[in-house]
Amino acid sequence: xxxxxxxxxxxxxxxxxxxxxxxxxxxxxxxxxxxxxxxxxxxxxxxxxxxxxxxxxxxxxxxxxxxxxxxxxxxxxxxxxxxxxxxxxxxxxxxxxxxxxxxxxxxxxxxxxxxxxxxxxxxxxxxxxxxxxxxxxxxxxxxxxxxxxxxxxxxxxxxxxxxxxxxxxxxxxxxxxxxxxxxxxxxxxxxxxxxxxxxxxxxxxxxxxxxxxxxxxxxxxxxxxxxxxxxxxxxxxxxxxxxxxxxxxxxxxxxxxxxxxxxxxxxxxxxxxxxxxxxxxxxxxxxxxxxxxxxxxxxxxxxxxxxxxxxxxxxxxxxxxxxxxxxxxxxxxxxxxxxxxxxxxxxxxxxxxxxxxxxxxxxxxxxxxxxxxxxxxxxxxxxxxxxxxxxxxxxxxxxxxxxxxxxxxxxxxxxxxxxxxxxxxxxxxxxxxxxxxxxxxxxxxxxxxxxxxxxxxxxxxxxxxxxxxxxxxxx
Numbered sequence: 001x002x003x004x005x006x007x008x009x010x011x012x013x014x015x016x017x018x019x020x021x022x023x024x025x026x027x028x029x030x031x032x033x034x035x036x037x038x039x040x041x042x043x044x045x046x047x048x049x050x051x052x053x054x055x056x057x058x059x060x061x062x063x064x065x066x067x068x069x070x071x072x073x074x075x076x077x078x079x080x081x082x083x084x085x086x087x088x089x090x091x092x093x094x095x096x097x098x099x100x101x102x103x104x105x106x107x108x109x110x111x112x113x114x115x116x117x118x119x120x121x122x123x124x125x126x127x128x129x130x131x132x133x134x135x136x137x138x139x140x141x142x143x144x145x146x147x148x149x150x151x152x153x154x155x156x157x158x159x160x161x162x163x164x165x166x167x168x169x170x171x172x173x174x175x176x177x178x179x180x181x182x183x184x185x186x187x188x189x190x191x192x193x194x195x196x197x198x199x200x201x202x203x204x205x206x207x208x209x210x211x212x213x214x215x216x217x218x219x220x221x222x223x224x225x226x227x228x229x230x231x232x233x234x235x236x237x238x239x240x241x242x243x244x245x246x247x248x249x250x251x252x253x254x255x256x257x258x259x260x261x262x263x264x265x266x267x268x269x270x271x272x273x274x275x276x277x278x279x280x281x282x283x284x285x286x287x288x289x290x291x292x293x294x295x296x297x298x299x300x301x302x303x304x305x306x307x308x309x310x311x312x313x314x315x316x317x318x319x320x321x322x323x324x325x326x327x328x329x330x331x332x333x334x335x336x337x338x339x340x341x342x343x344x345x346x347x348x349x350x351x352x353x354x355x356x357x358x359x360x361x362x363x364x365x366x367x368x369x370x371x372x373x374x375x376x377x378x379x380x381x382x383x384x385x386x387x388x389x390x391x392x393x394x395x396x397x398x399x400x401x402x403x404x405x406x407x408x409x410x411x412x413x414x415x416x417x418x419x420x421x422x423x424x425x426x427x428x429x430x431x432x433x434x435x436x437x438x439x440x441x442x443x444x445x446x447x448x449x450x451x452x453x454x455x456x457x458x459x460x461x462x463x464x465x466x467x468x469x470x471x472x473x474x475x
Contacts, residue, residue, distance in 0.1 A: 001058055001362070001369045005238075006316060008246055008269040009167055013371050016268065018237055023061045026051070026238035027228040027266075029245055030066040030123065033104040034089030036292040037111055039306070039321060040275035044242050046307055047272045047315045047372070049117040049407060051240065054368045057405050065231045066120040067224055070101040070127050071207045071217055084217070087205060097206040101125075111293040114303035116407040122231050126223040129230070130209050133218040136226050137195045139260055146195060149186040153197040154213050158189050161255045165191075167269060168246050193252050194219035221252035234261035243271045273318045291321070299323060301330055304409050308333045311374045311406055333408075339385050340399050340414035341421070346392045353394045360384050360398050365405065374406060416475070425460055425471040433462050433469050 003016040018024055028048045031037055037045075048066070055062050071086055089104070090097040112119075126133075137154060140146050145160045158164045198216040199208045208215050228236065241250060250269065257265040296306055301323075309329035313319045364384070367376035381402050384395060399410050425433075436451035455462045455471075463470045 001365060003054070003058060003369050004371050005268055005270055006371055008271050009264075009266075011169065014268070016237075018060070019235060019267065022059060023063070024055050024238065025063045025232040025236040026065075026240060027224065027232060027236065028064065028066045028120070028239075029224060029241040029249070030068050030120075031104075031108050032069040032085055033101045033108065034085040035104060036294070037108050039291050039293070039296075040242070042111055042115060042293060042306070043275045043310055043319065044240075044272045045112060045117055046115060046310045048240055049115075050311070050315075050368070050372060050374060051238075051270065052118060053405055053407060054372060057365055057401075058369060062121070063232060064120040065122045065124065065228060067227050068101075068105060068123055068125045069220065069223065070097075070105075070125050084205070084207070086207065090206065101127075111303070114293065115307045116304060116409055118407075124227045124231065126218070126227075127207065129223060129226050130218065132226040132230060133222045134196075134209075134211050136222060136256065136260070137218075138212065140195065140256060143259055145259060147188065148213070149184070151198065152184070152186065152194075153216060153219075154195045155187065155192045156195055156252070156255060158191040158193070158255060161259065163258070163263075164255050165251055167251050167254060193221055193248075195222055195256075221249055222256060224249075225253050225257045229257065229261065235264065236266060238268045238270055239266040240270045240272070243273050246271050270315075272315045275319050275321050277321060296326070299326075301326060304413070305330045305333050308408055311378060311408065314375060315372050336382070336385070336410055337413045337417060340396070340410050341417040343392045343396050343399070344414060344418045351393065352397045353391060356390050356394050357397055360390070360394075361401055364398070364402060368405060377402075377406065420473040420475060421470075423473045425473070426458075429455055429458050429460050429471060432458075433471055436462065437469055 004013050005016055006013045016024075028044075031041060048064075052062050052064055071084065086097045086101065089100050093100050093103075095103070109119075137146065140156065141154070145157055146154050147157055148154055196211060196213055196216050196218055198214055199205050205217065208217050228239070239250065239253075246269070254265060293303055293306070296303060305326060306329075309326055310319070312329060312332075360380075364377050364380050367373035367380065381398075384390060384398055396411075399414075403409060403411050432451050432455050436448045436455070439445070439447040439451065452462060456474075459474050461472045461474055463472060
């Protein structure tokens with residue numbers, strides 16, 4: 001099936017043509033592990049996972065690299081100034097930088113697992129590639145792309161790269177300091193960025209390294225260049241990230257990489273839109289208070305429901321988060337799980353209808369393959385569940401495919417529901433349910449209600465049926 005994606009570089013939806021047939025290499029910007037990931041970060045990670053699953057469903061081998069930023073990401077990232085986010089996080093938590101890096105990486109991976117996000121092929125850390133970052137800067141220096149700001153660091157001269165800003169349709173002359181808070185007058189151009197920052201003389205950093213230019217640490221934009229080229233090659237298929245990264249971070253990656261490896265360094269640039277709050281502002285950790293997956297768990301909403309809510313949208317459209325929207329998605333998710341559990345109760349069919357399976361498989365896969373239209377695939381899937389001409393065994397096989405494609409774990413949750421509904425209730429609970437039924441027949445509703453409460457407190461739910469009652473174990 002032909003895959004199509006919106007390429008930020010060309011600003012249009014294009015057919016995907018891999019560098020190596022049936023293989024895709026893609027790099028996604030990962031978390032800066034100085035704090036918990038907020039829901040906006042996790043939306044991006046879910047979209048990366050959906051992209052990967054779409055390629056796998058189309059028969060591709062996928063080499064996915066996602067970096068872990070554990071040094072060099074400054075609080076004023078547009079102006080290469082402020083505190084290193086890792087050092088700031090360590091001071092906040094009263095731990096070493098190395099300890100918080102591991103702690104928040106573990107928390108991020110916990111969130112990713114709960115969201116059923118497949119692990120990347122490689123997850124390199126910036127601190128593991130200091131040598132390679134220094135070597136890249138030295139190569140740029142040899143080619144005349146760098147200059148020094150005494151007491152500050154080594155900077156990239158963006159005026160030397162003719163295509164600077166092409167990713168977002170800009171040019172060097174059109175790039176201004178803009179919203180940057182404290183523009184560094186020592187820069188030759190407003191868009192110049194740090195390649196290597198000198199350690200402050202009056203402050204001892206926990207993370208710093210010796211280099212040809214002095215003790216310091218690499219700039220944030222350099223790590224992705226060296227790690228992607230090391231693990232994917234000098235030319236690879238796809239680079240992804242949040243839409244905010246296209247303007248500066250990814251533009252600066254291109255400026256460092258293409259003078260060395262040539263064009264095109266990356267063939268397709270895919271950017272995911274923001275998750276916004278009720279005011280319409282982008283969710284960001286820099287605001288201080290932010291929502292992470294723990295806020296969802298605290299509401300007794302399963303993380304997979306958040307993934308389902310994301311799948312209902314499109315990666316190029318902003319999503320406005322609210323718990324009301326999430327609760328509505330939860331109801332929709334549970335409704336599908338209920339239908340899948342009902343399919344499991346029917347054992348009359350034994351073989352899959354291959355013709356029907358292939359037909360619906362392709363109908364479900366087509367929208368996702370066309371620029372990740374996941375919501376449209378869900379609509380097709382729900383049409384399948386309603387189609388009475390498709391037997392239940394074939395439907396269940398297609399549910400399994402949808403779980404592989406969209407990662408929504410319908411089978412897993414339906415199995416749990418099925419197991420609860422088929423679990424045998426204790427004799428004491430059965431007796432209370434029978435007494436409740438007799439009380440209802442006698443129109444003694446007070447007694448019936450009291451017995452329902454006792455059954456509920458025992459961990460069971462009693463459901464009225466045509467034949468009497470049904471007992472279901474509570475989750």
